Amino acid sequence: MLNFSELYPCSNQARMAQLLDGMWKFRFDPEEKGLQEGWQHKLPDPISMPVPASFSDFFTTKEERDYCGDFWYETEVFVPREWEKQEVEIRFGSITHRAGVYCNGSLTTTHEGGFLPVIARVTDHVKFGEVNTFIVKANNELNEESLPCGATAVLSDGRKLARPYFDFFNYSGIQRSVWLVSKPIESIEDYSVEYELNGEDAVVHYEIRTNGNHEVSFELFDEEKQQVAKCTGRQGSVIIPKAHLWNVGKAYLYQAVMRIWNGETLIDEYSSKIGIRTVKIEGIEIQINGKAVYLKGFGKHEDFEVIGRGFNWGVLKRDFECMKWIGANCFRTSHYPYAEEWYQFADEEGFLIIDEVPAVGMMRSTRNFADAGTGKFTRFFETPTVPNLLKAHLQAVEEMIVRDKNHPSVIAWSLFNEPETTSEQSKDYFTTVFNAARALDPQKRPMTGAFEKNSQPEICQCYQLCDFICLNRYYGWYIKGGPELVDAREAFLIEMNKWKDKNLNIPFVFTEFGTDTLAAEHKLPSIMWSQEYQNEYLDMNFEIFDQFDFIQGELVWNFADFQTTEGIMRVNGNKKGIFNRARQPKSAAFVLKKRWESLD
Numbered sequence: 001m002l003n004f005s006e007l008y009p010c011s012n013q014a015r016m017a018q019l020l021d022g023m024w025k026f027r028f029d030p031e032e033k034g035l036q037e038g039w040q041h042k043l044p045d046p047i048s049m050p051v052p053a054s055f056s057d058f059f060t061t062k063e064e065r066d067y068c069g070d071f072w073y074e075t076e077v078f079v080p081r082e083w084e085k086q087e088v089e090i091r092f093g094s095i096t097h098r099a100g101v102y103c104n105g106s107l108t109t110t111h112e113g114g115f116l117p118v119i120a121r122v123t124d125h126v127k128f129g130e131v132n133t134f135i136v137k138a139n140n141e142l143n144e145e146s147l148p149c150g151a152t153a154v155l156s157d158g159r160k161l162a163r164p165y166f167d168f169f170n171y172s173g174i175q176r177s178v179w180l181v182s183k184p185i186e187s188i189e190d191y192s193v194e195y196e197l198n199g200e201d202a203v204v205h206y207e208i209r210t211n212g213n214h215e216v217s218f219e220l221f222d223e224e225k226q227q228v229a230k231c232t233g234r235q236g237s238v239i240i241p242k243a244h245l246w247n248v249g250k251a252y253l254y255q256a257v258m259r260i261w262n263g264e265t266l267i268d269e270y271s272s273k274i275g276i277r278t279v280k281i282e283g284i285e286i287q288i289n290g291k292a293v294y295l296k297g298f299g300k301h302e303d304f305e306v307i308g309r310g311f312n313w314g315v316l317k318r319d320f321e322c323m324k325w326i327g328a329n330c331f332r333t334s335h336y337p338y339a340e341e342w343y344q345f346a347d348e349e350g351f352l353i354i355d356e357v358p359a360v361g362m363m364r365s366t367r368n369f370a371d372a373g374t375g376k377f378t379r380f381f382e383t384p385t386v387p388n389l390l391k392a393h394l395q396a397v398e399e400m401i402v403r404d405k406n407h408p409s410v411i412a413w414s415l416f417n418e419p420e421t422t423s424e425q426s427k428d429y430f431t432t433v434f435n436a437a438r439a440l441d442p443q444k445r446p447m448t449g450a451f452e453k454n455s456q457p458e459i460c461q462c463y464q465l466c467d468f469i470c471l472n473r474y475y476g477w478y479i480k481g482g483p484e485l486v487d488a489r490e491a492f493l494i495e496m497n498k499w500k501d502k503n504l505n506i507p508f509v510f511t512e513f514g515t516d517t518l519a520a521e522h523k524l525p526s527i528m529w530s531q532e533y534q535n536e537y538l539d540m541n542f543e544i545f546d547q548f549d550f551i552q553g554e555l556v557w558n559f560a561d562f563q564t565t566e567g568i569m570r571v572n573g574n575k576k577g578i579f580n581r582a583r584q585p586k587s588a589a590f591v592l593k594k595r596w597e598s599l600d
């Protein structure tokens with residue numbers, strides 16, 4: 001169990017949450033001298049740095065844009081005397097990839113993993129009624145013992161360089177919002193909800209975890225703020241007659257209000273929106289509230305000009321508007337858990353999410369996208385680093401499921417993206433991961449992972465772990481592209497018939513298929529990288545998908561163009577977007593809109 005509460009900050013009569021986003025102080029530390037020079041107390045000669053944001057794209061030099069190593073942030077916050085009898089925490093939505101958090105010069109916590117919250121209890125270090133200094137020592141180096149996997153090179157001038165085993169830029173920094181939180185000494189630390197549907201009625205089973213022994217109450221209010229249920233006890237079940245169900249494209253959110261009481265005196269209160277719905281795999285169907293749903297949408301990235309992987313409400317709003325316009329109903333948080341606000345908004349808008357842990361790059365290839373399908377095996381799971389990697393993987397899975405388990409939008413957990421899955425060692429490794437994940441989700445949602453082309457049905461050792469199978473396939477792009485599209489179709493059909501012949505009777509979802517396409521390129525007849533080719537490629541894929549009833553979803557790669565490490569196969573980033581990086585549609589967006597609206 002985690003030794004901190006991941007509950008999203010809220011303010012009420014018992015708690016306060018102060019947002020600390022804004023301009024912080026910042027400094028690179030390439031010589032790693034900060035600690036011995038006392039930077040944990042104060043940064044010398046700092047520059048300014050927006051939070052939340054990646055630091056890379058603000059700069060005009062390559063050394064700063066591509067910086068790899070230690071770096072520091074600092075901010076000052078007044079802590080009111082009224083908080084003196086409370087617990088005080090500082091909560092980062094994430095710090096990429098690892099961090100130590102200091103309060104007035106004292107180390108309060110460390111955290112490994114750049115895509116889940118970092119929470120530090122600072123009660124014993126803050127000065128109430130005074131200005132306090134918070135400092136973060138961070139690092140963005142990649143290795144094979146932490147997620148996502150990669151390596152760190154050292155250039156001839158001594159600078160470190162990230163060598164990702166994945167196809168997205170190693171953006172880093174304090175990329176999500178930061179809060180200063182005060183809450184009672186005895187507080188609500190976590191809660192979970194599970195649902196049962198009985199005709200028009202629903203049963204909400206709840207469990208509340210606190211750090212004390214006082215009585216706990218649970219109430220539910222509908223969207224008209226009318227109380228529809230009330231119960232006492234740390235766990236219980238409440239019946240909701242004629243419940244309003246949460247559904248795809250038709251969200252309905254109740255407000256759950258949890259309180260700790262000392263007799264009539266309120267000790268703590270925490271409230272959160274919940275959506276009553278069930279998720280189930282039934283044969284080849286993915287069922288929401290007992291009804292089959294075909295997933296239409298995208299693999300995405302948290303990525304935008306200038307702010308890199310930084311969270312921004314405006315980008316979130318535009319992305320959801322584009323996804324609604326095109327007729328999508330689902331996205332995968334490729335290749336890492338996104339900022340919580342994405343799930344909150346998906347809850348509001350009735351979108352489905354496949355929530356993915358940052359287990360990407362587990363095949364030791366910077367260009368796995370090119371090596372996939374070449375039979376290039378690197379025996380990734382036979383190396384001495386695997387035990388530590390497994391620890392980091394299990395920690396990330398736990399933090400992701402604990403953080404996201406109450407979102408109705410989350411319908412499945414993706415526990416990897418394109419690892420090697422053809423060895424006994426990979427089977428043992430992922431069996432451990434899947435078993436751990438299953439024990440963590442009170443709602444028992446489906447578990448899956450995204451397989452690349454080497455994971456062929458006759459040699460893959462891990463598809464058997466999945467409740468539904470996600471395939472990333474590029475027939476017509478990395479395999480038999482351009483003039484060979486007709487052969488790509490044949491090869492694709494051969495593979496899909498091999499999967500069909502296994503009679504697995506479970507759903508398959510395509511979580512990646514796509515082509516790099518320059519928004520300015522038109523060519524008649526088509527040529528790879530032209531918009532015409534992207535459309536021809538998509539049409540071929542759809543013709544294959546429509547031949548197999550067990551294919552229950554198509555999530556195109558990618559929603560939008562995004563930044564990657566530079567290289568001969570990337571034109572200022574990955575151009576497989578259906579929208580360009582500014583979220584303007586390529587011609588394929590209209591092809592998808594037409595298809596997806598017809599699938600409704």
Ligand SMILES: CCCN1C[C@@H](O)[C@H](O)[C@@H](C(=O)O)C1
Nearest residue numbers: 167368369372452472574576
């Ligand atoms: C086998 C393909 C893996 N896939 C991973 C994803 O992160 C890349 O961006 C994508 C691509 O090449 O566009 C390929």
